[in-house]
Amino acid sequence: MPPSGEQYKQALYEQLARLTRAMAHPARLQVLDLLLQAPRTVEVLAGEIGMSVAATSQHLQVLRAARLVETEKHGLYVTYRLADDTLYDLMRNLRTVAQHRLAEVDQLVRQSREGRDFPALTTHAALLASLRQDEVLIVDVRPAEEFKASHLPGALGIPLGDLEQRLEELPKDRDIVAYCRGTYCLLALQAVEILRRHGYRATYLEEGVREMASAGVTLQSDQT
Numbered sequence: 001m002p003p004s005g006e007q008y009k010q011a012l013y014e015q016l017a018r019l020t021r022a023m024a025h026p027a028r029l030q031v032l033d034l035l036l037q038a039p040r041t042v043e044v045l046a047g048e049i050g051m052s053v054a055a056t057s058q059h060l061q062v063l064r065a066a067r068l069v070e071t072e073k074h075g076l077y078v079t080y081r082l083a084d085d086t087l088y089d090l091m092r093n094l095r096t097v098a099q100h101r102l103a104e105v106d107q108l109v110r111q112s113r114e115g116r117d118f119p120a121l122t123t124h125a126a127l128l129a130s131l132r133q134d135e136v137l138i139v140d141v142r143p144a145e146e147f148k149a150s151h152l153p154g155a156l157g158i159p160l161g162d163l164e165q166r167l168e169e170l171p172k173d174r175d176i177v178a179y180c181r182g183t184y185c186l187l188a189l190q191a192v193e194i195l196r197r198h199g200y201r202a203t204y205l206e207e208g209v210r211e212m213a214s215a216g217v218t219l220q221s222d223q224t
Contacts, residue, residue, distance in 0.1 A: 018066050019066055019068070021066070022062050022063055022065070022066030022068055023063075023066075023068070025059065025062075027049055027051060027055075027056075027059050028059045028062060028063055029091075029094075030048075030049050031045055031049060031056070031059060031060065031063065031069075031080075032063070032068065032069075032082070032087060032091060033091060033181070033184075034048055034049070035069065035080060035081060035082045035087075036082065036087070036088055036091060036181075036210055037142060037146040037149065037150075037181055037209065037210070038143075038145045038146040038148070038149035038150075039072070039079045039080060039081035039145075039149070040079065040080060040145065041077045041078060041079055041080070042056050042057050042060060042078065042080065043077075044145070045060070045080065048143075060080055064080075067083055068082070068083055068087060069081065069082060069083060070082075070083050088210050088214070092210075092211075092214075095183070095184070109183065109184070112186055112189070113189070116189055116192075116193065118192055118196065118202070118203055118204075119203050120203060120204050120205070120206050135174070135175055136174060136175045136176065136177045137156065137170065137171065137174050137175070137176050137177070138152055138154060138155040138156065138176075138177050138178075138179065139155065139156050139157075139158055139170070139176055139177070139178045139179075139191065140152065140155045140156065140157045140158070140178075140179060140180075140209075141158060141159060141160045141163065141178050141179070141180055141187045141188055141190075141191040142157075142159065142160075142180050142181060142187060142209075143159050144157065144159055146181075146209075147159075147222070148221070148222040149221060150209055150213070150219040150220070150221050151209065151219060151220055151221075151222075152179070152209070152212065152217065152219065152220070153218065153219070153220050155179075155220075156169070156170075160180075160187045160190055160191055160194075163191055163194050163195075164194060164198075167195075167198055167200075170195070170200060172199060172200055172201075174201075175201045175202070175203070176195055176200055176201065176202040176203075177202070177203055177204065177205055178191040178192055178195070178202060178203075178204045178205070179204060179205040179207070179208065179209070180204075180208060181208040181209070181210075182206070182207060182208025182209075182210070182211055183206055183207075183208075185208060188204035188205065189204060191204070192204050
C-alpha cells in the first residue's frame, strides 16, 4: 500500500534534512569546499582546516553517512572525495544565497580586500582574451594536489608557500595573473601582494577552477 500524501511528504523532507544536518557545521562546509578542488586524506584535511585528525575524521563520517563524500583506500591511507559533481552546484548555490541574504558575508569579503587596491580580472572570458594575445602568464597558487587534479591550460603551478622561493621562474616582462579557489579564497590575493612587492606586474582572477570549468573552460590534469 503506497504511503498517504502526508506520510510521503514527511519521509521526503526527512531525507532532505539528512543533507542539511550533515552540512550544518562550519568545518564540514570547509571540508566540502576543499574536496571540490581535489581528493584528500583525513590527515591533509585536518592540517588545512586546523583540527585534529580525530575531529576531522568525525566530521567526515557525518558527511559520508549522508552520502556526500566517498572513500578510496590506497595502502594505509584513505582518500576522501566528493560523491559526485552535483555537490559543486549545491555549494555554489549556497554561496549565492548567502551573498544575497546575509550582509555579513558581503562585509567579510569586502574586509578581506581592504588595502588591496590592485585590479582583478572578474571573468574567465577576460583571462582567455588576454591569453589569446599572449599577454599574460597564469600562476595557480593552490596546493600541489589541487593543481595536479585540475588546472587551467598553460598554468604554472606554484603553491603560495613556495612563491617567494620560485620567483626566478617568473618573467618580469609579462603580466602575471594568479588564481586559486574563487571568491572566498585569499591565496591569489596574497600571491599578488608578494609579486607586486618584488616588482612584478600582477593581478588575480576572481573565479576559481570549478567556476571556470562550469563555464566551459577545458581544464588539464596531471593525474595518471
